[in-house]
Amino acid sequence: MRWWHTLVRQYPLVLATLGVAALGGVLVAVGDHDAARWVVTGYALVIAAVQAVSMIRELRAGTWGIDILAVTAIVATVAVGEEWAALVIVLMLTGGVALEDYAAGRARRELASLLDAAPRTAHAVGPDGSVADVPVDEVRPGDELMVTPGEVVPVDGVLLGLPAVFDESSLTGESMPVEHVPGDGLLSGSVNGTTGVRMRATAAAGDSQYQHIIALVREASESKAPFVRLADRVAVPFTAVAFAIAGLAWAVTGDAVRFAEVLVVATPCPLLIATPVAFLAGLSRASRNGIIVKNGGALEKLARIRTAAFDKTGTLTFGRPDVVAVTPSDGLSSDELLRLAASVEQASNHALAASIVGAARERGLRLSPAENVRESTGHGVSALVDGHTVVVGKEGFVAEAVEPTASREGCAVEPADLEPGQLAVHLAVDGAYAGVVTLADAVRPEALHTVTRLRGLGVRHVVMLSGDAEATARHVADAVGVDEYRADCLPADKVAAVQAMSDRPVMMIGDGVNDAPVLAVADVGVAMGAKGSSAASESADVVILLDDVDRAACAVSIGRRTVQVAMQAIAIGVGISLLLMVAAAFGAIPAIVGAGLQELVDLTTILWALRASSPRRSEPADAESAPRPVLVAATHATA
Known part of the structure; x- marks a missing residue:
């Protein structure tokens, strides 16, 4: 009753x-x-x-x-x-x-589905190995937890023990199960596979990815x-x-x-x-498509968007630079050059370091421990590896470590033969120039389609704002077909650029902490929240939960x-x-x-x-396939 x-x-x-x-x-x-x-x-x-x-x-x-x-x-x-x-x-x-x-x-x-699935308890592992259920709000960073088969990961953490498979589709849009090895980060909200695993919490429940998404959903539904x-x-x-x-x-x-x-x-x-x-029906449809629109006012503005501005790195590109070439100088193989570079870079926190280390591990190379590590922020890093002094970084930084008489043909550092938009990381070993590792960032396969679709939805101007150098920004702009681009932009420059745009409303799409100010000043700020920063998500009006920039065009269509x-x-x-x-x-x-x-x-x-x-019969599906990635630049600049 x-x-x-x-x-x-x-x-x-x-x-x-x-x-x-x-x-x-x-x-x-x-x-x-x-x-x-x-x-x-x-x-x-x-x-x-x-x-x-x-x-x-x-x-x-x-x-x-x-x-x-x-x-x-x-x-x-x-x-x-x-x-x-x-x-x-x-x-x-x-x-x-x-x-x-x-x-x-x-x-x-659909808006309530995430709320219903939110984990309320966690299985805490005690010092003696015993397992006890505790409220998820009581979990603290450093706590060891057990996640049973088919269970939602309660908080952000790192995997312990053995490799395991997780379903991350609700967070990243990845339809296939993702395999993680010990030490890999686990996102709350992902679903464990068929075996029980142990993990160590790195964040409290309120600071974890899933709870952040739930807060956005609740804000949207109310x-x-x-x-x-x-x-x-x-x-x-x-x-x-x-x-x-x-x-x-x-x-x-x-x-x-x-x-x-x-x-x-x-x-x-x-x-x-x-x-x-x-x-409410529109908000519901957006949620089903991995888009959280925080309020109906933003949904109404999406319907009238006339200018779309994109950040480059992590938005139009993946923001994950890949090693596309390893070119050794005389005396070293490409594998050995990459191994030495990765051995040094594993001690660095730079974004490019992770790409070099990842490429070496993909080749199955054994990395050596780095000693006496010295890093010059934004320039490079040096260390002692297997008894050799290895210097990795920009051309000028490596040139200072190379003895002219020891280099080939008396040249301190050989200029890299780069395609438009590529980036060179140089190496020197024991004072002699050793070679170059070339990296590039891939344009999202859906980026060109997104720009084309926005124009079909009535968006008159599409602009790219990037902190990268002119050559890199131009290459990406040409690849995705934007109307104009601005390079070498600091966060304040992006804010000024959006404020100066006359054809409004303006939608800004970004993903990083440095995008938070410009997302806040745009008429509609859209954050790529799947792997982006929480600062960007909090300042935005719309959060895309899936790693797919085409959802920005989908949001305009839904509006x-x-x-x-x-x-x-x-x-x-x-x-x-x-x-x-x-x-x-x-x-x-x-x-x-x-x-x-x-x-x-x-x-x-x-x-x-x-x-x-639901969409009109004449409307395309909310998510469509797009061509394969195009490789473009990755740089040290803020983008």
Whole structure:
């Protein structure tokens, strides 16, 4: 009977209205028509008074025209002796809230799916190896945890023990299971495979990836769209037209009943219900596509985007530089050169270091420990490896360590033969130039398609803002087809560039900590949150949970579809009501029938509004395949 208590608690007026209708029906059945009239009339007037108080409060708050018709219709129908029609209007008003809640609940299901799956307990491993369940909020960094087969990883951490397979599809969009080895990072929200594993927590629950996503989902599900105010603005002329038609019908026919009959079918419930339902459906569709839109206002702005600005590294490119060539000088093999470079770089925190070390491990090379490590930030690193002094870094940094007489042909460092957008990491061993490792960052395969799709959605200008050098930025811009690009941008330069853009609204897409300021100043900030920084996600209006930049175009498409459906729902509600008002003015619709027809109008507009949860038949799928990656530059510059 829990459903009954919920119904009583949430919708008491619906039950009261049905109870009054039942009581009135019993009184009519036993022949006491006067008593039935007084019961129904009294209840309808009480509801009208309550509604009038609410109406006055909303008028004082600046919301005009929403409830005036409803109150007037109830009073008018009672005044002309159509008390049962008044009761139907009351049922329509009170039942409309329940109908809206039902429709909103359907639209919100996908938004709530992450909340339902959130882990609430973790299996903590004690010093003696015993396992005990603890609330996930009590887990602290450094705690050792057990994750059973098929269980959601409760907090961010690192894998211990043996290799294991995890499903990360809900976080990164990777459809295939991902194998991790001991020492690899684990993201909360990923699902363990078929064997139990141990892990060490690196973050508390509140600071972990999954809880961050849940916070974004909750913020999105609780938001209200400013666009809903459009219904308020439509209600003002709608109310005026309704009173004009009703007054004209009364004046021409001399029958006050016509006035009541017109107002009965003019109740603006479709305006109250359809628009928020459409926006909830749009938020729901975005969530299903791995896009968290934090509020309805951002969804409405997405529909009007005219300029799209992209960060380069990690957004249009993967942000993971790959080793594309190893070119040794005389005396070393390519494997040995890469092994020495990786042995030194394994002690460095630079982004390029991880790429070099990863390439060496992919080749199965054995790395040696590095001793006496000295790193010059932004230039290079030196260390003692297997008794040899190895220097790795930029050309100028390595040149300082090379003895001219020891280098081939007396040249300190051989210039690297680079393709547009490539980056060279030079090496010297024991004072002699040893060779170069060439790296490049891959353009996301969907980047060109994303730019093309945005133009098809009405975006007039596409711009790339990058901290990389001119040559690198130009190469990427040409590869993805943006209208213009700006290189050597610091975070402040990106902010100034977005603020200066005249064709607005402007959408900015980025992923790093340095993108947080520009995401905050853009009309709509979009963060690549799958592997990006939490700072970028927190300052953005939209967070893409999957590692797919094409979801930015998908978000624009969803925004356009949502606003279009909301406008259509308003037009349908107003249009049908106008037709019914004209028919009622000619006496074709009795008040009791008009009240029932208005309920059907409500249902029709709500069902239409729910269409925002799916794309048009003519629209492409939300995620499409794209060509293979194109290799472009990776640099030390901020991008």
